[in-house]
Amino acid sequence: MTTLNISNIRTQFPALTRTVNGQPAIYFDGPGGTQVSNSVIDAMTEFMRRGGANLAPFFAAGAETIATAQAAREAMRDLLNAKRADEIAFGQNMTSLTFSLSRALSKTWQAGDEIILTRIDHDANVSPWLLAAEERGVTVRWLDFHPHDCTLKLESLAELLNERTRLLAITYASNAVGSISDVNQAVRIAHAAGVKVFIDAVHYAPHGQIDVQESDCDFLACSVYKFFGPHTGVLYGKYELLDELDAFKVRPAPALPPGKWETGTQSFESLAGVTAAVNYLASLGEGETRRAQLVAAMDKIKRYEMELSEQFLRESTTVVGLKVYGITDVERLDERTPTFAISLEGISPSELAARLGAEGIFVYAGHYYAVEVMRRLDLLESGGLVRIGFVHYNTSAEITRLIQTLENIREE
Numbered sequence: 001m002t003t004l005n006i007s008n009i010r011t012q013f014p015a016l017t018r019t020v021n022g023q024p025a026i027y028f029d030g031p032g033g034t035q036v037s038n039s040v041i042d043a044m045t046e047f048m049r050r051g052g053a054n055l056a057p058f059f060a061a062g063a064e065t066i067a068t069a070q071a072a073r074e075a076m077r078d079l080l081n082a083k084r085a086d087e088i089a090f091g092q093n094m095t096s097l098t099f100s101l102s103r104a105l106s107k108t109w110q111a112g113d114e115i116i117l118t119r120i121d122h123d124a125n126v127s128p129w130l131l132a133a134e135e136r137g138v139t140v141r142w143l144d145f146h147p148h149d150c151t152l153k154l155e156s157l158a159e160l161l162n163e164r165t166r167l168l169a170i171t172y173a174s175n176a177v178g179s180i181s182d183v184n185q186a187v188r189i190a191h192a193a194g195v196k197v198f199i200d201a202v203h204y205a206p207h208g209q210i211d212v213q214e215s216d217c218d219f220l221a222c223s224v225y226k227f228f229g230p231h232t233g234v235l236y237g238k239y240e241l242l243d244e245l246d247a248f249k250v251r252p253a254p255a256l257p258p259g260k261w262e263t264g265t266q267s268f269e270s271l272a273g274v275t276a277a278v279n280y281l282a283s284l285g286e287g288e289t290r291r292a293q294l295v296a297a298m299d300k301i302k303r304y305e306m307e308l309s310e311q312f313l314r315e316s317t318t319v320v321g322l323k324v325y326g327i328t329d330v331e332r333l334d335e336r337t338p339t340f341a342i343s344l345e346g347i348s349p350s351e352l353a354a355r356l357g358a359e360g361i362f363v364y365a366g367h368y369y370a371v372e373v374m375r376r377l378d379l380l381e382s383g384g385l386v387r388i389g390f391v392h393y394n395t396s397a398e399i400t401r402l403i404q405t406l407e408n409i410r411e412e
């Protein structure tokens, strides 16, 4: 198998030519949103330049819009390995889609039922369910994580399940500390107890392959702006479930999936970008089908990102006072994404992020909506942590510059 040609990849991302005070900017804020390739920009502008329309079969532009939406569904079907394209619904973002699904799903719950949420999840996979549970008189049980390496206590899942449990909402990977959950195992345990599983794959999607048929999850959501595309959310659901649940929709909207889950008019230019983003990823892999190319591409991305993680973890030990949260063992890199929450002694997270920003190194600070993670680590009140996240267009040289800059800041 070939490896990624990173310099070629970088030429496809115009944003990577940005400079700050004469120095190349370094985008280490991938977990907050990634940059897009020329092919994505072109697809979106082409849609608008040609003249889009609403979903109207009566004339050329409308028919093209229908085809644009269908192509995006097929693309996401390949990325997630869904059985059918109509198991894919689009929406404003993952948060909106999750609120919408939580309202529909919770209509099937009874007072006294239970759901399981995790302490490692982004709040978009917590609050919608908390609010729904409160409304329906449903009890929330929490799956904790190990504070020392920030991995989920999946071994405790079985104890939380009982005959009243209706749902497990779990993240594929933490947007704060990068830990990957064994979602296949989680689904097996939950399904054995007759419990539905909703997976938040927003953070995981740019880092590894997803296979909803293999995991057998009932629902999964992701967001295209986290994997090199535009700001659009994606909801996958098993067709029978999307079909039987009562979606909150306007009366004239389609009665069947996926239309019944898509509120109002979609961002069709974004859907053109969704297909281009998936095709960009597929272009990094080889294979007979787009799915095969995507699997190969995500495998290469994962291996390359593990190299970046190893370099970061090894070099970060040279910076006195630097603490990395989550998995730091270089033998366990396949259990984490290259997303690192760090602290540097003597400087607050927001100050450190601003100092790095001034040097052209873009990182985020705070809780990044992973409120439960920061609370569990007792860092919520003190301003959280600095988050440094790599994606496949980042380089070893950028990490070296990061470490050097951290060293300089510490010395000051």
Ligand SMILES: Cc1ncc(COP(=O)(O)O)c(C=O)c1O
Pocket (backbone or CB within 6 Å): 031, 032, 092, 093, 094, 095, 096, 122, 124, 125, 171, 173, 174, 175, 200, 201, 202, 203, 222, 223, 233
């Ligand atoms: C893990 C995770 N879940 C959910 C979300 C929310 O996604 P969206 O912005 O599409 O609502 C984010 C956004 O940062 C995230 O990182």
